[in-house]
Amino acid sequence: MLSQVLLAPLFAKRASAFTSDSFAPPAECPTCLSANYTGMPNGSLPLSPWVSGAAYDQIITIWLENTDFAAAAASSTFQKLAAEGILLTNYNGVTHPSEPNYLAAVGGDFWGIGDDEFYAIPSNASTVVDLLEAKNVSWATYQESMPTDGDGEFAYYSHNYLNASAPDYRYYVRKHNPFVIYNSIASIPDRALRIRNFNDFAVDVNASALPQYVWITPNLVNDAHDTDVTFVSAWLEYWLVPLLQNPKFNTNKTLIQVTFDENESYTIQNTVYTVLLGGAVPSNLKGTNDSTFYTHYSLLSSVQNNWDLGNLGRQDTNATVAAVFDFQANITKYQNTKPSSDPMMNLTGIFPGPGNTEIWTPVLAPNTSAKGAGSGKTYYNASVIDLTLTSYTHLNLTAMNAVNPDTINPNYTYNEAAIANATNKPTSVPVYIAPSTTSGSPSGTASGSKSASSAATTSGGAVKLATGAGGSLAVIAAGIIALL
Ligand SMILES: *[C@@H]1O[C@H](CO)[C@@H](O)[C@H](O)[C@H]1NC(C)=O
Ligand SMILES: *[C@@H]1O[C@H](CO)[C@@H](O)[C@H](O)[C@H]1NC(C)=O
Numbered sequence: 001m002l003s004q005v006l007l008a009p010l011f012a013k014r015a016s017a018f019t020s021d022s023f024a025p026p027a028e029c030p031t032c033l034s035a036n037y038t039g040m041p042n043g044s045l046p047l048s049p050w051v052s053g054a055a056y057d058q059i060i061t062i063w064l065e066n067t068d069f070a071a072a073a074a075s076s077t078f079q080k081l082a083a084e085g086i087l088l089t090n091y092n093g094v095t096h097p098s099e100p101n102y103l104a105a106v107g108g109d110f111w112g113i114g115d116d117e118f119y120a121i122p123s124n125a126s127t128v129v130d131l132l133e134a135k136n137v138s139w140a141t142y143q144e145s146m147p148t149d150g151d152g153e154f155a156y157y158s159h160n161y162l163n164a165s166a167p168d169y170r171y172y173v174r175k176h177n178p179f180v181i182y183n184s185i186a187s188i189p190d191r192a193l194r195i196r197n198f199n200d201f202a203v204d205v206n207a208s209a210l211p212q213y214v215w216i217t218p219n220l221v222n223d224a225h226d227t228d229v230t231f232v233s234a235w236l237e238y239w240l241v242p243l244l245q246n247p248k249f250n251t252n253k254t255l256i257q258v259t260f261d262e263n264e265s266y267t268i269q270n271t272v273y274t275v276l277l278g279g280a281v282p283s284n285l286k287g288t289n290d291s292t293f294y295t296h297y298s299l300l301s302s303v304q305n306n307w308d309l310g311n312l313g314r315q316d317t318n319a320t321v322a323a324v325f326d327f328q329a330n331i332t333k334y335q336n337t338k339p340s341s342d343p344m345m346n347l348t349g350i351f352p353g354p355g356n357t358e359i360w361t362p363v364l365a366p367n368t369s370a371k372g373a374g375s376g377k378t379y380y381n382a383s384v385i386d387l388t389l390t391s392y393t394h395l396n397l398t399a400m401n402a403v404n405p406d407t408i409n410p411n412y413t414y415n416e417a418a419i420a421n422a423t424n425k426p427t428s429v430p431v432y433i434a435p436s437t438t439s440g441s442p443s444g445t446a447s448g449s450k451s452a453s454s455a456a457t458t459s460g461g462a463v464k465l466a467t468g469a470g471g472s473l474a475v476i477a478a479g480i481i482a483l484l
């Protein structure tokens with residue numbers, strides 16, 4: 001057995017120096033702007049007509065961290081959410097630790113990754129973004145505490161809003177932002193601008209501009225990574241519970257998935273508490289359980305099935321691990337295949353691939369004859385993929401003293417020319433009104449590997465959104481955001 005397997009349980013332990021166990025809201029409301037979110041708002045996404053789906057027109061997936069099914073099930077908040085939706089009692093992460101799970105749900109594979117290190121998946125690996133864009137289904141991810149849209153750095157430390165006397169805190173990490181790890185997304189400014197922060201979320205909800213496919217990554221305290229189920233329950237009460245009542249977030253065609261990337265106990269099956277909520281859940285199914293064997297690949301297959309998309313020719317087309325949500329399969333008449341026994345999804349570090357330096361292979365060609373849950377073909381970018389590369393004798397790059405090319409930071413920057421050239425860039429760029437007072441609130445300067453010129457000074461206080469003259473959106477800062 002490989003050393004990664006033996007070491008694996010260590011990765012599940014909380015590695016941070018988190019000093020407070022109590023939740024405090026980062027903003028006055030889920031759709032209020034706040035300097036606590038680090039990145040400033042950047043205008044709302046352009047409105048585009050919604051493409052109808054068979055069971056829902058919008059899916060919002062919310063990713064929490066490292067919690068055993070039983071721990072979440074003991075929380076009254078999770079019980080309350082389950083009572084309003086469908087509790088999936090056999091939904092599983094696909095491996096450990098975090099990063100490979102995020103990548104799997106977006107790209108149909110976890111590329112052999114068995115750790116949380118820096119990876120950049122080559123541009124010939126396609127993702128759900130390719131499938132959605134081919135059908136004009138809009139998308140975005142909102143990453144809480146991310147400093148700049150499309151930010152690809154490994155981690156970012158910003159003002160500790162839970163404890164003003166503590167040093168800057170690591171709230172944002174690349175490993176929970178799968179979109180930026182795929183070069184096929186991050187290298188294209190049009191796409192990178194859809195990797196947005198929570199102030200952008202507030203602006204987009206208020207402008208009724210949330211896209212059809214939405215991925216939410218809360219920061220490292222609010223997603224339970226550095227905290228626990230009590231803390232994440234308080235965040236859900238603050239953030240999700242009111243949003244469920246907001247028609248600009250939850251329409252009668254919206255499906256909301258609340259899930260966890262992985263469980264915390266590596267020695268048991270990787271089942272994570274997952275609830276389907278929102279106006280698209282048939283009312284007769286509210287408060288019911290569904291025991292179908294699902295994994296994060298089911299998110300991909302369900303989205304493909306809903307909008308009749310193409311597929312990635314990877315594990316998204318493996319019927320054993322990619323059952324379509326049952327309530328949806330009933331609507332689309334899709335036949336799920338029940339596995340004779342549920343595969344174990346807790347295996348860690350033992351798979352070859354571009355993300356495993358000791359059992360390395362390049363990205364292999366997708367299976368272009370695979371059948372997905374939508375009727376579309378397998379998507380690939382013919383100009384960058386070698387479809388004949390279907391197998392490879394793996395290499396131990398460590399033994400060869402060679403650098404794994406898939407761990408090199410591509411250092412993408414989105415220069416003004418590239419951004420100006422983008423076709424779906426955000427509109428209504430907000431106007432920042434400099435603060436008139438700072439009223440003695442706690443303040444701190446965001447720090448990290450970004451240069452000071454792209455950071456903002458922050459202090460406590462509220463920010464209100466207003467529509468300025470000429471229809472442009474103005475952000476009126478009351479002692480909050482000052483551009484350096
Ligand atoms: C930032 O978070 C702290 C802690 O909850 C809060 O006191 C402060 O008001 C927040 N700032 C804003 C702008 O909401
Ligand atoms: C997507 O939108 C573009 C631009 O409006 C249009 O030309 C194209 O036909 C649309 N594609 C599909 C599959 O609807």
Ligand SMILES: *[C@@H]1O[C@H](CO)[C@@H](O)[C@H](O)[C@H]1NC(C)=O
Nearest residue numbers: 039040041042147148149419
């Ligand atoms: C906002 O978008 C512009 C390009 O339009 C980009 O230069 C800037 O970094 C973005 N700001 C944030 C906070 O993401």
Ligand SMILES: *[C@@H]1O[C@H](CO)[C@@H](O)[C@H](O)[C@H]1NC(C)=O
Nearest residue numbers: 019020021163164165166167
């Ligand atoms: C706040 O941070 C300071 C400095 O790190 C620490 O001494 C203090 O215990 C923290 N307060 C709480 C409530 O955790």
Ligand SMILES: *[C@@H]1O[C@H](CO)[C@@H](O)[C@H](O)[C@H]1NC(C)=O
Nearest residue numbers: 247248250251252253254279
């Ligand atoms: C769903 O929402 C739309 C738009 O608000 C409304 O016209 C329609 O009647 C609603 N349908 C149901 C079943 O509530």
Ligand SMILES: *[C@@H]1O[C@H](CO)[C@@H](O)[C@H](O)[C@H]1NC(C)=O
Nearest residue numbers: 266267268269344346347348
């Ligand atoms: C996975 O879980 C099963 C069932 O609890 C257990 O027998 C097995 O040892 C676990 N595998 C690993 C690698 O921890």
Ligand SMILES: *[C@@H]1O[C@H](CO)[C@@H](O)[C@H](O)[C@H]1NC(C)=O
Nearest residue numbers: 314315318319320321343344
């Ligand atoms: C499908 O998934 C199962 C469980 O992980 C695995 O054993 C099998 O090899 C996969 N099939 C393919 C074709 O990848």
Ligand SMILES: *[C@@H]1O[C@H](CO)[C@@H](O)[C@H](O)[C@H]1NC(C)=O
Nearest residue numbers: 285290326327328329330331
């Ligand atoms: C789906 O249809 C099957 C067969 O008709 C039925 O047994 C099952 O309860 C349905 N499930 C849902 C979630 O509606």
Ligand SMILES: *[C@@H]1O[C@H](CO)[C@@H](O)[C@H](O)[C@H]1NC(C)=O
Nearest residue numbers: 122124362363364365385386
């Ligand atoms: C994908 O791209 C990487 C990096 O250029 C290359 O090593 C690999 O062979 C490519 N794989 C395929 C299937 O084209």
Ligand SMILES: *[C@@H]1O[C@H](CO)[C@@H](O)[C@H](O)[C@H]1NC(C)=O
Nearest residue numbers: 002358359396397398399400
């Ligand atoms: C790869 O090589 C390193 C260094 O020689 C060695 O420690 C490790 O066990 C090897 N891994 C595999 C999977 O063979």
Ligand SMILES: *[C@@H]1O[C@H](CO)[C@@H](O)[C@H](O)[C@H]1NC(C)=O
Nearest residue numbers: 120405407408409410411412
């Ligand atoms: C990205 O920047 C780092 C640090 O300067 C450097 O080591 C690395 O080689 C750069 N990557 C590329 C692809 O240029």
Ligand SMILES: *[C@@H]1O[C@H](CO)[C@@H](O)[C@H](O)[C@H]1NC(C)=O
Nearest residue numbers: 189416417418419420421422
């Ligand atoms: C502008 O867009 C075109 C078409 O998408 C592209 O070919 C070109 O490289 C882009 N220019 C820049 C500076 O990004």
